[in-house]
Amino acid sequence: AIASIPEPQRAAWEKHTVKNFEDQDGFEREVVRHVETTLARSLFNCDEKAAYAATSLAFRDRLITDWNRTQQQQTFSDTKRVYYLSLEFLMGRALDNAMLNVGLKDTAKAGLADLGFRIEDIITQENDAALGNGGLGRLAACFLDSLASLNYPAWGYGLRYRYGIFKQEIIDGYQVEVPDYWLDFNPWEFPRHDVTVDIQFYGNVRKSTDANGKNIAAWEGGEVVQAVAYDVPIPGYATPTTNNLRLWSSKASGGEFDFQKFNNGDYESSVADQQRAETISAVLYPNDNLERGKELRLKQQYFWVAASLYDIVRRFKKSKRRWSEFPEQVAIQLNDTHPTLAIVELQRILVDVEGLPWDQAWKIVTNTFGYTNHTVLPEALEKWPVSLLQNLLPRHLQIIFDINLFFLQLVEKKFPEDRDILRRVSIVEESQPKMIRMAYLAIVGSHKVNGVAELHSDLIQTTIFKDFVAIYGPDKFTNVTNGVTPRRWLHQANPRLSELIASKCGGNGFLTDLTKLAKLEQFAGDKEFRKEWAEIKYANKVRLAKHIKNTLGVTVNPASLFDIQVKRIHEYKRQQMNIFGVIHRYLTLKKMSPEERKKQLPRVSIFGGKAAPGYWMAKQIIHLINSVGSVVNNDADIGDLLKVIFLEDYNVSKAEIICPASDISEHISTAGTEASGTSNMKFVLNGGLIIGTCDGANIEITREVGESNIFLFGNLSEEVEDLRHAHTYGSHAIDSDLDAVFQEIEKGTFGTPHDFGALVAAVRQHGDYYLVSDDFHSYIETHRLVDEAYRNQDEWVSKCITAVARMGFFSSDRCINEYAESIWNVEPLPTKE
Numbered sequence: 149a150i151a152s153i154p155e156p157q158r159a160a161w162e163k164h165t166v167k168n169f170e171d172q173d174g175f176e177r178e179v180v181r182h183v184e185t186t187l188a189r190s191l192f193n194c195d196e197k198a199a200y201a202a203t204s205l206a207f208r209d210r211l212i213t214d215w216n217r218t219q220q221q222q223t224f225s226d227t228k229r230v231y232y233l234s235l236e237f238l239m240g241r242a243l244d245n246a247m248l249n250v251g252l253k254d255t256a257k258a259g260l261a262d263l264g265f266r267i268e269d270i271i272t273q274e275n276d277a278a279l280g281n282g283g284l285g286r287l288a289a290c291f292l293d294s295l296a297s298l299n300y301p302a303w304g305y306g307l308r309y310r311y312g313i314f315k316q317e318i319i320d321g322y323q324v325e326v327p328d329y330w331l332d333f334n335p336w337e338f339p340r341h342d343v344t345v346d347i348q349f350y351g352n353v354r355k356s357t358d359a360n361g362k363n364i365a366a367w368e369g370g371e372v373v374q375a376v377a378y379d380v381p382i383p384g385y386a387t388p389t390t391n392n393l394r395l396w397s398s399k400a401s402g403g404e405f406d407f408q409k410f411n412n413g414d415y416e417s418s419v420a421d422q423q424r425a426e427t428i429s430a431v432l433y434p435n436d437n438l439e440r441g442k443e444l445r446l447k448q449q450y451f452w453v454a455a456s457l458y459d460i461v462r463r464f465k466k467s468k469r470r471w472s473e474f475p476e477q478v479a480i481q482l483n484d485t486h487p488t489l490a491i492v493e494l495q496r497i498l499v500d501v502e503g504l505p506w507d508q509a510w511k512i513v514t515n516t517f518g519y520t521n522h523t524v525l526p527e528a529l530e531k532w533p534v535s536l537l538q539n540l541l542p543r544h545l546q547i548i549f550d551i552n553l554f555f556l557q558l559v560e561k562k563f564p565e566d567r568d569i570l571r572r573v574s575i576v577e578e579s580q581p582k583m584i585r586m587a588y589l590a591i592v593g594s595h596k597v598n599g600v601a602e603l604h605s606d607l608i609q610t611t612i613f614k615d616f617v618a619i620y621g622p623d624k625f626t627n628v629t630n631g632v633t634p635r636r637w638l639h640q641a642n643p644r645l646s647e648l649i650a651s652k653c654g655g656n657g658f659l660t661d662l663t664k665l666a667k668l669e670q671f672a673g674d675k676e677f678r679k680e681w682a683e684i685k686y687a688n689k690v691r692l693a694k695h696i697k698n699t700l701g702v703t704v705n706p707a708s709l710f711d712i713q714v715k716r717i718h719e720y721k722r723q724q725m726n727i728f729g730v731i732h733r734y735l736t737l738k739k740m741s742p743e744e745r746k747k748q749l750p751r752v753s754i755f756g757g758k759a760a761p762g763y764w765m766a767k768q769i770i771h772l773i774n775s776v777g778s779v780v781n782n783d784a785d786i787g788d789l790l791k792v793i794f795l796e797d798y799n800v801s802k803a804e805i806i807c808p809a810s811d812i813s814e815h816i817s818t819a820g821t822e823a824s825g826t827s828n829m830k831f832v833l834n835g836g837l838i839i840g841t842c843d844g845a846n847i848e849i850t851r852e853v854g855e856s857n858i859f860l861f862g863n864l865s866e867e868v869e870d871l872r873h874a875h876t877y878g879s880h881a882i883d884s885d886l887d888a889v890f891q892e893i894e895k896g897t898f899g900t901p902h903d904f905g906a907l908v909a910a911v912r913q914h915g916d917y918y919l920v921s922d923d924f925h926s927y928i929e930t931h932r933l934v935d936e937a938y939r940n941q942d943e944w945v946s947k948c949i950t951a952v953a954r955m956g957f958f959s960s961d962r963c964i965n966e967y968a969e970s971i972w973n974v975e976p977l978p979t980k981e
């Protein structure tokens with residue numbers, strides 16, 4: 149039970165309640181206090197790390213009082229809450245964001261300067277919270293920012309990985325993975341050693357009947373691991389609302405050691421038990437768009453889901469409402485299929501623990517959950533072997549079988565003539581070995597299923613989930629196009645552009661209503677405005693050029709066209725096509741006379757991104773990029789005309805430097821493969837144009853910004869199937885320019901040809917699954933158009949301004965409001981003040 153202070157004593161509490169600093173003087177006092185007491189240091193012993201620590205603690209104190217108030221308000225108001233279940237939250241740094249969201253960055257800047265520090269040097273001390281792989285994890289982080297900024301009563305639930313996504317080093321052109329131990333000092337989390345849940349694994353199910361003849365299932369035995377809550381405050385922008393992200397950490401249940409074993413002299417095995425328990429939350433699986441079916445991953449999923457549901461149910465029970473009201477109090481969103489076991493776990497709690505009849509429980513479950521799909525790639529769709537579930541979660545497997553049975557009965561009734569449909573839609577795939585199809589389970593257990601961009605939502609309804617549309621009707625399926633938070637991705641990453649926009653859009657209102665950017669459009673033709681705009685872009689390029697110089701030792705000219713592709717390395721994202729295009733450009737330049745060369749537009753081709761450690765082809769692509777770079781960057785004929793850069797260890801904090809510095813960025817996936825993409829939105833929002841295929845959110849970006857303000861190329865998704873078929877069964881003629889590129893690679897220009905044999909063979913011999921050859925010609929042609937357009941700087945800058953003015957739709961605020969209205973049925977909590 150939670151103890152509360154009796155009424156007569158509350159005056160004393162109120163008298164001493166914490167008053168947060170409001171001005172520079174107050175901020176400095178807090179920093180010095182934290183240095184001198186919390187950190188036990190002094191002005192003779194205060195480096196930048198200590199100043200970062202003290203500054204963070206000062207802001208943390210502020211957040212935590214707002215956080216407390218928000219939680220109290222949400223409890224008293226007793227309204228419906230949203231729970232966002234995500235195995236990934238790619239948060240990046242917290243301090244800069246906290247300072248901007250509470251509106252005290254300038255105050256802190258002046259205060260730190262007064263105390264002898266530059267704020268940038270302090271901000272950069274912080275480790276990124278890199279608890280995610282890429283787009284899916286960063287989307288979850290943008291959503292948390294929007295949920296708080298819009299005052300929705302919302303919680304995030306995730307895992308507190310000891311190691312986030314690995315750090316990438318490039319050694320001799322190859323990726324090397326280094327563990328990301330990020331928790332040595334993390335002021336942004338609050339351990340809640342009093343908020344724990346015991347999580348059961350393995351064991352057996354005992355079935356019996358009670359006095360009334362009702363079937364009872366009891367899950368018994370096995371092992372127990374303890375989940376401990378760590379809370380991370382999520383401040384909204386320009387609002388006191390501070391929501392909670394609860395991350396679970398695993399430890400051995402029953403304290404530090406098994407004392408029985410310990411006292412029996414079995415010290416080693418008691419330590420081993422402890423380590424095994426802690427392994428569950430030890431490390432993030434580093435795969436983006438790939439599922440490998442490892443038992444520890446399934447353990448992570450159940451551990452996190454069971455702890456979160458216990459917490460959610462515990463909170464609901466405090467309201468003393470009837471179970472039927474659960475979906476009116478609770479909306480749970482499943483970020484991909486990773487938390488799908490939550491559906492089964494809630495059904496288990498309601499039926500086995502709370503004793504509800506199956507049908508009544510199932511109605512509650514399906515009205516509670518929503519499922520977001522993020523991919524159509526077959527290798528990314530989760531399937532778990534029945535045998536694995538049988539062993540780890542025996543009761544859950546039975547419940548899955550029952551869910552499937554009732555579902556198939558419904559299908560049979562609806563399509564009595566169709567024998568094949570049952571096999572196709574069964575949650576249990578009758579393969580060898582049998583597998584549980586998690587996406588199907590998620591669809592059956594949710595009331596809404598959404599894709600993340602229009603094309604993607606259409607594709608899932610017409611391909612991978614087609615049968616389910618026939619079964620449930622189209623209303624169960626919907627689209628919510630992704631968005632990004634303009635606070636981090638414009639205001640924080642690009643403060644000068646944000647300020648310039650504010651000066652023309654009537655202040656900072658665009659940061660909370662991004663459609664206000666529309667006012668910018670009238671200045672697209674304004675010479676003076678264009679000049680200021682171009683100056684800011686140039687300064688951002690200078691900043692990136694410095695980063696390149698400092699990290700790689702390569703000098704790039706900021707007056708060149710900066711062409712950037714940063715994202716996870718994946719064949720479907722086609723970084724290989726980009727680097728083949730760069731080689732083509734290099735060959736073209738080499739063939740020119742020196743006079744002709746002088747007329748060419750200088751370019752810097754910038755790449756960045758991690759390859760999953762087990763993804764050999766992706767690692768080959770990284771190696772080729774670096775090998776091309778070391779040849780091209782040192783070719784005296786070429787000079788500034790072409791530089792090839794691979795930025796090490798692309799992450800959120802680096803993206804904040806990279807996104808504002810692009811002239812053009814590349815979003816060139818094979819049509820139909822990239823569900824949405826979100827960096828496309830970040831780049832355009834920062835005044836860069838994009839070259840891209842008709843895929844994911846590129847299509848909606850085109851609709852918004854206009855076809856003349858984007859460079860589209862390549863085959864359409866409707867054409868992909870036929871092209872692939874032709875590669876395999878017809879004749880596959882390789883584009884001649886691409887062939888010249890391959891010949892150059894095979895000549896050994898970029899190092900041992902054998903090293904890149906597989907990249908060439910994938911196109912030439914193995915069916916070119918990602919259609920590199922089919923799209924290469926139009927890709928090269930479109931890059932030529934980019935060069936041409938860039939030569940007319942006035943018009944180029946006009947295009948950039950116009951595009952930014954039309955980006956209002958892509959705020960994650962719009963996106964969250966759509967979820968709230970069409971899926972969650974929740975409303976914001978008005979804030980006092």
Ligand code: Z16
Pocket residue numbers: 281282283284285287435436437438484522523528600630822823824825826844
């Ligand atoms: C991921 O980052 C995405 C999909 C997925 O199945 C797994 C992971 Cl880890 C990405 C999509 O590839 C991307 O197109 C999309 O923008 C992003 O999720 C957010 O929806």
